[in-house]
Amino acid sequence: MSRFADRSGPIRLGMVGGGQGAMIGSVHRVAARLDGAFTLTAGALSSTPEKAQASGREVGLSDDRIYSDYTQMAQREARLKDGIEAVAIVTPNHMHAPVAREFLKRGIHVICDKPLTATLAEAKKLKALADKSDALFVLTHNYTGYPLVREARARVAAGELGDIRVVQVEYPQDWLANAPAPDNKQAEWRTDPARSGPGGSTGDIGTHAWNLSRFVTGLQPEALAADLHSFVDGRLVDDNAHVMIRYQGGARGMLWCSQVAAGQENALHLRVFGTKAGLEWFQEDPNALYITPIGGPQTRITRGSAQTGDAAARMTRIPAGHPEGFFEAFANIYSEAATAIRARRSGVGLPEGVTFPTIDDGVEGVAFVDACVRSSKRNAAWVTL
Structure with missing residues (x-):
């Protein structure tokens, strides 16, 4: 059972990458909040301290939850009583594996942009770690959410x-x-x-x-x-x-x-x-x-x-004739992830019909x-x- 099993309310979400000028970071943030299942609580939105602070404040993060080092973020958030339960990784491909490792080994669920890693060797090593972790691993192949x-x-x-x-x-x-x-x-x-x-x-x-x-x-x-x-x-x-x-x-x-x-x-x-x-x-x-x-x-x-x-x-x-599109499909992946995380909180199995891309797909x-x-x-x- 996850170490977050006794927690209730919206899922506390962190983000690594996705600072100012990064298109996919804003997409993830919109998708995460569309159904009210997540609240963005912490972030290392840039490795540059000044840009990290500016980006974090821009999206409403408290100064003490803004980081420029993802390892420091993982370490501190894992110790906090109100620390993040999941992290969205929206960095360039070569950083997916090292960032995911820091959060997986601390039991924090990972929601990672695709492709999983830059190389196949990295992907296999990351899967081995994810399989041993108590945390979920969700890959945002968002088109499967349509x-x-x-x-x-x-x-x-x-x-x-x-x-x-x-x-x-x-x-x-x-x-x-x-x-x-x-x-x-x-x-x-x-x-x-x-x-x-x-x-x-x-x-x-x-x-x-x-x-x-x-x-x-x-x-x-x-x-x-x-x-x-x-x-x-x-x-x-x-x-x-x-x-x-x-x-x-x-x-x-x-x-x-x-x-x-x-x-x-x-x-x-x-x-x-x-x-x-x-x-x-x-x-x-x-x-x-x-x-x-x-x-x-x-x-x-x-x-x-x-x-x-x-x-x-x-x-x-929404009813037929009212177009739904990219943001809604992306949000459906986050919604499925939220359902899975809540199931982990409660120590129950995944509800019937819930499906999302996993590390195996990655x-x-x-x-x-x-x-x-x-x-x-x-x-x-x-x-x-």
């Missing part, structure tokens, strides 16, 4: 598509189509292999596409062949990848991720085809899911409608990047995962 992604998953599991034959998933963007300005902080670390890891687009957005296809289909990949390329001169990580996938049982898949696709904003798109029907979901139009039986008419299923089942309804906040994502890099170095040879 109601109609949950609906798609439920329909595949119920056999509505029949046996899966083909999985097509793509995630094109264009924001790195040219060399970024020197002061573009988000682009700067994402294109530095020392901080992002060996994968560029594969790690940043390819892992999302990979996780989404795994979450919806449940298929287990056994091998892949990847052609990774950097189109921008001087770039040290991939900015485009085409990946063919072989699944256990005979299904085939293809994943395309790109950050140099002109005109594409955040075009995550999943299509799954089976022996009975196919489905399609598009992240930029997330309130619709399309199901088409072989030889039959296409059905458009909308979020919050009578056509959706329990899995989607659990993720839905290891799979980093293994995907590692396999893509290995394959591409061998002229897109097939490699096992």
Whole structure:
């Protein structure tokens, strides 16, 4: 049982990273507070003391709960009677593992941005520690929080598509189509292999596409062949990848991720085809899911409608026709995490239907990047995962 089992009220949340100028930090903070389940209590929002103080005050933290050293934060918060119960890690990839270790070994739950770590070796070591810890580990593959992604998953599991034959998933963007300005902080670390890891687009957005296809289909990949390329001169990580996938049982898949696709904003798109029907979901139009039986008419299923089942309804906040989007899906991951943490508080099992990406999903994502890099170095040879 967690050392926080006797505590009640909103879950006290800390954050490492996500200071001024960091987009994903603000997204996590909005998601965490949307349902009132968390209250941001402490943070090491920057390793620079002045920026840490300014960032912490900006989001309403008390001066004595603002840190510039995450180790000091973990040590002190673990001793406080009102110390944090969970920490959100929103740093560049190479810092995920060292930060998570400090909190896991003190029994503080971890909510970590993806990818899990910069390297596969780090991911495996972190999983070994997480498995021994009393703390939960939640990975924010936020696209799995969309109601109609949950609906798609439920329909595949119920056999509505029949046996899966083909999985097509793509995630094109264009924001790195040219060399970024020197002061573009988000682009700067994402294109530095020392901080992002060996994968560029594969790690940043390819892992999302990979996780989404795994979450919806449940298929287990056994091998892949990847052609990774950097189109921008001087770039040290991939900015485009085409990946063919072989699944256990005979299904085939293809994943395309790109950050140099002109005109594409955040075009995550999943299509799954089976022996009975196919489905399609598009992240930029997330309130619709399309199901088409072989030889039959296409059905458009909308979020919050009578056509959706329990899995989607659990993720839905407002009636049909009122669009829900990115923040709500992200908040659904935090809501599921809060339910799991409260279950730990009470010493009971996880309620039926609660699901969220875990450290196992994180290891799979980093293994995907590692396999893509290995394959591409061998002229897109097939490699096992």
